[in-house]
Amino acid sequence: MADSTERSTSAEEADQLLLATAGGDTAAFERLYRATSPRLFAVCLRLLPQRSEAEDVLQEVYSNVWRKAAQFDPAKASGLTWLSMMARNRAIDHLRASRNERNSVPIELGPELVDGAEAADQLAHAAMQAHGLEACLDELELQRRTLIRKAFYEGSTYEELATRSGAPLGTVKSWIRRSLAKLKACLER
Template sequence: MRAAAGGDRDALRNVFDRTSGKLMAICLRILNDRDEAEDVLQEVYVSVWTRAASFDPARASPVTWLATIARNRAIDRLRSRRSRGLAAPVEEALELADDRPDAFAAAAEREDGERIHHCLGTLEPRTQKLIRIAFFEGLSHSELATRLGEPLGTVKSWIRRGLQSLKKCLGG
């Protein structure tokens, strides 16, 4: 990451070679559209090229930082698609033919993923489910409330308390 931050194209190519499969899996899982996932992945690496200097290894591993960027970009694209009325319900999504581990399984293999998985397991099942849906499907608080038939304020409170518990468990 340091070399990429210094403008080293070979270093960025190395980062791409090591992480593109995992980041593509994240984008595919969220978007369920290979073309859009490839577009988002390209945006991620353009962003990395321009923002590599902002990477702080004390806050996250490179893969975690990159996965967060990919996840956020994919969710932004998904929300944009929904606002244009182009998104199909998640229930209609076809399973993706991809023999690589999915994003959650890949992250779970790393230390950060193991810590997150452990901390998610400490949450009550309802809160754990809400956070997983929000993370993997990119639903807003109001969309979660509608899906679950719960008041918006209640859903926000559950998620806020769950995220506070996760932060505490992760040592932040």
């Protein structure tokens, strides 16, 4: 049970650090960054193909956190959830912008460069396992788990998920909402 106490403290700490950051406390912002950046970096890595892109997006996320911390409302979501959604949304925006650029500019093929770093999906997978998310995802039904992964890791919209699954849009939204509630409860254990 020590794990759940640590997670609760971590979630509460993130809430408090966000509230202090909203008041302009730079030390709190620094502690928030140190406490949450590995988790947010994993979110970025799951969505973005290159490590450098994930690093750039993470920097943008924390710039936005500094500017928008006053918008955080602990009554609506935990600080960790708010930060994760901000990272996810920014990474998806970056992906969409990159796709538009690739579609409008001809690409010249060249030799593949290898930087020797671990693949982004390996780093993200390791980081997520450390937080127990994979174990919690495995507790969901296969269809719900697939929807969550496609929505959050690939950036699929509700409409795309409804089309792929053959289920009505409202049903897909309900499935995702209930699945997220189950994941939250599992992660808080």
